[in-house]
Amino acid sequence: MQNLAAALFRVALAVLLAVFADVSLAATPVASAQVLIVLSADAAIYEDVAQAFQAGLTNDRGLRIETATAAQLSTRTSPLAYELVVAVGSAAAEAVIARSDAMAQPPYVLCLLIPRQAFDALAASRGGLRGRRISALYLDQPISRQLDLMRLALPNATRVSALLGSSSRPLAGELRDAGRQRGLTVVTADIADSSGVYAGLREVLPNSDALLALPDPVVFNASTAYGLLLTTYRAQVPVVGFSEALVKAGALVGLYSSSKQVGAQGAEMASRALAPDGALPPPQWPRQFTVRVNYSVARSLGIVLPDEAMLAAALVAAGKAP
Amino acid sequence: MNRSVASRIACCALVMATGPARADDLSEREFLTDFPTVLSASRLRQNAAQTPQAVTVIDQDTIRTSGVREIAELFRLVPGFNVSYANVNGLQPIVTYHGLGREFFSRLQVLIDGRSMNNATLGGVDWSDLPLALDDIERIEVVRGPSAATQGVGAFLGTINFVTKHPAQQRGAYASVIAGGDGILDAVARYAGGGQAFDLRITAAHQSDDGFRGIADQRRLDFATMRGDWQLGPVDSVMLQAGATSRNSDAGAGSTFDPARNERSDTGYVQVRWERNVDADNGFSAQIYYYRFNFGDRFVTDPIPQFGGLRVHVDNGSTVSRADIELQHTFSIASTSRWVWGASAREDVAEATSILRGDQHLHLSRLFGHVEWQMTTRALLNVGAMVEHNNLAGTHVEPQIAVAYTIVPGHVVRLGISRASRNPTLFEESVGSIIVGPGGVPVVVPGSIRPESIASTEFDYLGDLPALHASVDVKLFHDRLSDLIALVNDSTAFPPSTFPRTIVNGDGARQRGAEAQLIWRPLPAASLILSVAHVETASTDRFAAYSTSVPRNTLHALWTQRFPGSWDSAITWHQQSGYRPLGMTSTQPGFGRLDLRLARQMRAGPTSVEIAGVVENALDRQYTEFSSANVARRRAWLSVNLSY
Numbered sequence: 001m002q003n004l005a006a007a008l009f010r011v012a013l014a015v016l017l018a019v020f021a022d023v024s025l026a027a028t029p030v031a032s033a034q035v036l037i038v039l040s041a042d043a044a045i046y047e048d049v050a051q052a053f054q055a056g057l058t059n060d061r062g063l064r065i066e067t068a069t070a071a072q073l074s075t076r077t078s079p080l081a082y083e084l085v086v087a088v089g090s091a092a093a094e095a096v097i098a099r100s101d102a103m104a105q106p107p108y109v110l111c112l113l114i115p116r117q118a119f120d121a122l123a124a125s126r127g128g129l130r131g132r133r134i135s136a137l138y139l140d141q142p143i144s145r146q147l148d149l150m151r152l153a154l155p156n157a158t159r160v161s162a163l164l165g166s167s168s169r170p171l172a173g174e175l176r177d178a179g180r181q182r183g184l185t186v187v188t189a190d191i192a193d194s195s196g197v198y199a200g201l202r203e204v205l206p207n208s209d210a211l212l213a214l215p216d217p218v219v220f221n222a223s224t225a226y227g228l229l230l231t232t233y234r235a236q237v238p239v240v241g242f243s244e245a246l247v248k249a250g251a252l253v254g255l256y257s258s259s260k261q262v263g264a265q266g267a268e269m270a271s272r273a274l275a276p277d278g279a280l281p282p283p284q285w286p287r288q289f290t291v292r293v294n295y296s297v298a299r300s301l302g303i304v305l306p307d308e309a310m311l312a313a314a315l316v317a318a319g320k321a322p
Numbered sequence: 323m324n325r326s327v328a329s330r331i332a333c334c335a336l337v338m339a340t341g342p343a344r345a346d347d348l349s350e351r352e353f354l355t356d357f358p359t360v361l362s363a364s365r366l367r368q369n370a371a372q373t374p375q376a377v378t379v380i381d382q383d384t385i386r387t388s389g390v391r392e393i394a395e396l397f398r399l400v401p402g403f404n405v406s407y408a409n410v411n412g413l414q415p416i417v418t419y420h421g422l423g424r425e426f427f428s429r430l431q432v433l434i435d436g437r438s439m440n441n442a443t444l445g446g447v448d449w450s451d452l453p454l455a456l457d458d459i460e461r462i463e464v465v466r467g468p469s470a471a472t473q474g475v476g477a478f479l480g481t482i483n484f485v486t487k488h489p490a491q492q493r494g495a496y497a498s499v500i501a502g503g504d505g506i507l508d509a510v511a512r513y514a515g516g517g518q519a520f521d522l523r524i525t526a527a528h529q530s531d532d533g534f535r536g537i538a539d540q541r542r543l544d545f546a547t548m549r550g551d552w553q554l555g556p557v558d559s560v561m562l563q564a565g566a567t568s569r570n571s572d573a574g575a576g577s578t579f580d581p582a583r584n585e586r587s588d589t590g591y592v593q594v595r596w597e598r599n600v601d602a603d604n605g606f607s608a609q610i611y612y613y614r615f616n617f618g619d620r621f622v623t624d625p626i627p628q629f630g631g632l633r634v635h636v637d638n639g640s641t642v643s644r645a646d647i648e649l650q651h652t653f654s655i656a657s658t659s660r661w662v663w664g665a666s667a668r669e670d671v672a673e674a675t676s677i678l679r680g681d682q683h684l685h686l687s688r689l690f691g692h693v694e695w696q697m698t699t700r701a702l703l704n705v706g707a708m709v710e711h712n713n714l715a716g717t718h719v720e721p722q723i724a725v726a727y728t729i730v731p732g733h734v735v736r737l738g739i740s741r742a743s744r745n746p747t748l749f750e751e752s753v754g755s756i757i758v759g760p761g762g763v764p765v766v767v768p769g770s771i772r773p774e775s776i777a778s779t780e781f782d783y784l785g786d787l788p789a790l791h792a793s794v795d796v797k798l799f800h801d802r803l804s805d806l807i808a809l810v811n812d813s814t815a816f817p818p819s820t821f822p823r824t825i826v827n828g829d830g831a832r833q834r835g836a837e838a839q840l841i842w843r844p845l846p847a848a849s850l851i852l853s854v855a856h857v858e859t860a861s862t863d864r865f866a867a868y869s870t871s872v873p874r875n876t877l878h879a880l881w882t883q884r885f886p887g888s889w890d891s892a893i894t895w896h897q898q899s900g901y902r903p904l905g906m907t908s909t910q911p912g913f914g915r916l917d918l919r920l921a922r923q924m925r926a927g928p929t930s931v932e933i934a935g936v937v938e939n940a941l942d943r944q945y946t947e948f949s950s951a952n953v954a955r956r957r958a959w960l961s962v963n964l965s966y
Contacts, residue, residue, distance in 0.1 A: 045354055090349040113350050121347075139350055156788070167348035198493065199928060215352035222357070222553075223518045226490035229360040234382065234460070234491075243353050245556075248601050250361030256353065295657060296602030300366040302786065304731060 052263020
């Protein structure tokens with residue numbers, strides 16, 4: 001009975017905390033809560049990552065874990081009295097880093113579900129990571145891995161093209177280097193705004209065997225997806241995509257980390273930070289990823305592709321090769 | 323990641339609302355956004371090795387680089403096809419596959435984005451009325467063989483399926499003008515634009531030419547079309563198309579009964595299609611369209627001496643309308659089988675005082691299904707059937723089966739068998755008929771003609787030779803046709819009409835032969851499309867000369883070459899042996915024809931300009947088309963395209 005009463009109390013407290021999070025936390029910072037997960041918004045994808053993170057966390061010390069949203073955090077006045085704050089998504093990262101800046105002894109901050117460029121920009125705007133206790137698990141896949149996937153899926157492809165908008169332009173050098181290492185010719189076109197996508201495609205498609213899609217709001221958005229995928233398909237140039245949705249829409253193959261995979265690797269990084277004498281690992285690329293193939297598109301283009309799992313395994317092997 | 327789509331969208335909306343910075347900054351949103359299923363089953367073209375029978379795809383590049391201005395000319399490049407020009411309702415292209423055609427019908431199904439363009443009265447296609455600008459065509463899929471199970475009613479000898487471009491690919495303004503000899507003047511103006519979830523295209527065009535020299539067969543066609551595409555959500559989309567055409571053609575042989583005159587046709591259509599594409603293999607679509615064709619040809623004959631100088635009033639006009647609804651469900655089981663099934667209903671109403679007895683109604687319903695099953699990694703089975711019922715011809719089943727086997731990757735052989743029937747057209751149903759009994763004794767029974775049927779067997783080889791930059795498609799076929807419906811001119815009819823008045827259901831035919839297409843890209847800047855066909859036809863030929871209605875040998879070659887400095891060139895050679903279209907007394911002799919095109923593309927910022935010159939029949943071989951009066955000569959034109 002006592003246990004039940006205690007459980008009920010905890011539930012009631014959790015509800016109260018959730019409803020009056022800012023007020024109650026401001027009044028009494030809870031000393032026993034050592035991990036705070038901050039979600040960018042109250043949405044399924046962030047909750048999925050948080051759930052996977054909690055499931056994967058080595059919690060020998062019985063650490064208490066709390067969850068809040070970025071909006072709740074911004075109304076809070078108290079310092080972040082936690083050992084570790086996990087920010088899920090870019091908005092959460094920004095809110096958490098802004099808050100921890102003011103502190104003399106800031107907590108570890110681990111950013112999940114954030115693109116590398118967004119994280120780098122954020123870190124740079126706050127004076128870099130030096131001396132800071134901030135790290136991240138990037139959401140995007142390293143370019144070398146994307147090119148490896150392209151080579152596995154399209155062994156005969158020697159020319160790869162990419163459309164670069166303002167967000168993806170900084171990757172041009174890295175793309176060319178990674179291409180050169182693999183004996184690939186890289187063709188790029190700079191896109192100033194979404195209306196320039198077709199002109200860009202006209203420029204690169206005649207000289208490409210595949211188009212590498214790099215996430216960029218100017219290049220890939222709801223209004224350009226149709227024209228982009230139809231035009232590349234018409235030119236019989238397969239697209240290597242960066243998300244499950246893009247593969248479903250019509251890319252040939254795609255590479256991404258699922259919320260489970262992000263949560264699991266994030267938990268691993270957090271466990272190392274929370275271990276006795278542990279430290280927060282530096283920012284890193286996702287080690288776990290998922291390969292998706294649009295077999296309908298493959299069939300139509302006359303491309304025979306191996307199993308998704310086999311492609312993923314081959315990709316892991318390619319990543320380990322010297 | 324398996325949460326519902328709705329929650330993901332909600333998430334994206336929230337990210338936008340609470341996002342770290344401006345909307346064009348990179349955040350996780352780019353990785354999480356849902357995109358619509360762009361490459362859905364209806365947009366993906368089937369790989370040639372996956373189809374149950376031989377298919378030729380004519381893509382936009384071929385359309386553009388070949389330099390044709392008449393859509394029908396494109397089918398010369400398809401093995402086994404034959405193109406000619408006859409005078410029926412004005413000058414009309416006639417497109418047939420394996421012959422057996424005459425001026426009113428060709429036993430082919432022609433679709434534009436799923437709308438049947440076959441004329442309900444006569445069964446043929448009014449090619450001079452097509453509401454279709456060449457530059458709006460995404461690709462043309464030509465199914466060479468009976469394909470009712472997959473292509474629908476009327477796919478007796480084959481199917482031509484025009485797929486138009488999604489307006490999202492055409493954003494901007496486009497204008498083109500073609501002007502040349504023999505009164506050639508074509509113009510197209512197009513605008514396409516849109517927003518996040520909406521795309522619209524509006525095209526207006528004019529086409530005119532003087533036809534053959536020395537014949538009153540001038541044509542003037544004006545049309546306007548629109549297509550709007552709404553993306554309602556990640557899986558749902560709606561397409562709306564509408565258009566109207568208006569044509570004026572000179573007609574008439576200038577004889578007593580067929581005076582020189584002007585004919586007019588007006589058509590209009592509207593089509594709505596809803597699609598739910600969960601992914602490329604799973605979805606649902608519903609489509610409804612209405613099409614109306616109005617042909618006006620009223621005239622008074624010259625005074626007829628035998629009738630004491632009396633003039634006869636003739637009305638050859640007709641009005642046809644078609645309403646059609648179709649539902650289709652596509653799904654996959656495991657990754658090895660893909661299923662399509664659906665149903666459709668159609669009503670054709672035709673009114674043609676001179677050839678039909680009162681208003682004629684055709685109610686037609688069908689149920690269809692087919693499955694593509696990858697039995698092993700090498701063997702692919704295609705099975706399909708259509709059950710069709712109509713109020714005039716009853717119910718029949720049209721099955722199809724094909725097995726494709728990959729010998730080694732890139733080399734596929736296929737054996738296919740299919741059956742199809744062609745119902746008598748409203749015209750054929752309506753006129754006096756003669757049924758030939760088992761003993762060969764003709765019996766006159768009006769309005770009770772049996773459907774024609776075909777049993778087709780084909781053996782194909784599809785080769786992909788990447789080392790040679792070539793692909794090959796070879797088809798060997800053996801088709802048995804029975805109960806062929808013939809139109810026989812009745813000399814006792816008065817006044818003698820251009821339309822035969824008697825229908826006979828008596829002959830059979832056997833066709834066998836081989837056809838092949840080679841696509842070769844020896845250099846990145848050069849390509850060759852070579853099509854050859856040899857068709858042998860045997861028939862009792864009692865009521866129509868079927869056995870001579872097909873050119874025995876045809877060869878068509880299109881060589882395109884790009885040169886530095888944005889120059890483009892094309893050389894086309896057409897060669898075919900003689901044949902005699904059904905209903906004609908004279909043979910169309912064999913001919914060879916050379917077409918040339920030279921184009922230059924220029925670009926300045928977002929504006930691109932293409933200037934091209936085309937010479938058709940450059941050697942000026944004066945061969946005849948269909949009738950001996952239609953003499954083809956050298957023609958040349960210039961075209962200017964501007965897109966912004």
